[in-house]
Amino acid sequence: MSNNVLTFDEVSFSYKGKKKEKVTPILDQLSLSVQSGEFVSLLGPSGSGKSTIFRLITGLEQPTKGLISLYGEEEMKRLGKVGYMPQQDMLLDWRNILDNAFLPLEINGFTKKDRKEQVLQLLEEFGLKGHEYDYPHQLSGGMRQRVSFLRAMLGGGNLLLLDEPFSALDAVTRLSMQEWLLDQWEKLEKTVVFITHDVDEALFLSDRVFLFSQSPLSTFKEIQVPLPRPRKLEDLLSPELATIKSELLRELRQQVKL
Ligand SMILES: Nc1ncnc2c1ncn2[C@@H]1O[C@H](COP(=O)(O)OP(=O)(O)OP(=O)(O)O)[C@@H](O)[C@H]1O
Ligand SMILES: [Mg+2]
CATH class of the missing domain: 3.40.50.300 (P-loop containing nucleotide triphosphate hydrolases)
Incomplete structure (x- = not known):
């Protein structure tokens, strides 16, 4: 095997272009x-x-x-079968850092109570301790990247x-x-x-x-x-x-x- x-x-x-537009193969x-x-x-x-x-x-x-x-x-x-960190982070502006990081676990049916400790510990490892309850706009570019990375790590597969x-x-x-x-x-x-x-x-x-x-x-x-x-x-x-x-x-x- x-x-x-x-x-x-x-x-x-x-990518599908608009009608009549030339389609460029990628x-x-x-x-x-x-x-x-x-x-x-x-x-x-x-x-x-x-x-x-x-x-x-x-x-x-x-x-x-x-x-x-x-x-x-x-x-x-x-969809949902791999951990994916896109080139532009897709953090949700209305969720704090902890809730953003938690998203893949939530999609896979875990409650926050189950995994909060795990996510908090990872946030600390990623140098994001103290920012758990901040919102994405309060972070630097590098910090946002780390949250996005952490979220990919928690994704399935x-x-x-x-x-x-x-x-x-x-x-x-x-x-x-x-x-x-x-x-x-x-x-x-x-x-x-x-x-x-x-x-x-x-x-x-x-x-x-x-x-x-x-x-x-x-x-x-x-x-x-x-x-x-x-x-x-x-x-x-x-x-x-x-x-x-x-x-x-x-x-x-x-x-x-x-
Ligand atoms: N959603 C989209 N709709 C139409 N065209 C797109 C879309 N996304 C990307 N393209 C086009 O497809 C081509 C490849 O884009 P892609 O983002 O995969 O390149 P890349 O190799 O990742 O580049 P970079 O190194 O700059 O990130 C580009 O010409 C881009 O303009
Ligand atoms: Mg690219």
């Missing part, structure tokens, strides 16, 4: 698979369709052609989709969040698909990096990261990694036509 948590089998997709027969317990990053130019891949996985969009399987089953009803989760963080906090994420990933045995524009971040975190370059997305270059785990940030300084990094940067730079 295959160990795949996620499979795209020749998936095509375009995905064209894209096939990929992610195995249980893997950490995979998606790298590619802005506007190429990375976030769209996540919207397809979560079931917010459906492919125009091809099949998406989750947890080994072809699955049309994918083994698969966690993180869309540029650390982009609003300062460099130092970002590094500690990366280490923290690897810790959580190992402890909770999650499967992670991670979108980033940061090559170092992708290499430090991932087992494999998928580098997209064509538009529409149809094939990609796959890079296996040859680092043992657990990893340290200094591992990125090895000559082998430096070579891989410069290749990735070169390919990415070729795609950006200024």
Whole structure:
């Protein structure tokens, strides 16, 4: 039996435009698979369709052609089956931080009494202690990102989709969040698909990096990261990694036509 948590089998997709408007394909027969317990990053130019891949996985969009399987089953009803942190946080302005974080548990039928302690403890771990009863507009960008991240962690299923989760963080906090994420990933045995524009971040975190370059997305270059785990940030300084990094940067730079 295959160990795949996620499979795209020749998936095509375009957003429906208004009548007569030209429809631009975003995905064209894209096939990929992610195995249980893997950490995979998606790298590619802005506007190429990375976030769209996540919207397809979560079931917010459906492919125009091809099949998406989750947890080994072809699955049309994918909503609520994965933990999803969207690129723009979707915190509910009228709910305080505790209630925002609690949302996925509530959807899955837990009462607040059941899990309040768990959520409060996580909020503390995420550096949000003291803000439990604040509202989203009272938080900084980085804090909102952490609430959104926490909410994705509490979402159902083994698969966690993180869309540029650390982009609003300062460099130092970002590094500690990366280490923290690897810790959580190992402890909770999650499967992670991670979108980033940061090559170092992708290499430090991932087992494999998928580098997209064509538009529409149809094939990609796959890079296996040859680092043992657990990893340290200094591992990125090895000559082998430096070579891989410069290749990735070169390919990415070729795609950006200024
Ligand atoms: N809801 C939508 N309706 C119509 N077109 C959309 C919609 N969302 C995205 N697009 C278009 O689809 C393309 C891919 O967008 P997507 O957000 O997936 O890119 P991305 O690779 O995540 O980019 P970035 O790195 O900037 O986040 C873009 O051209 C975008 O304009
Ligand atoms: Mg995006």
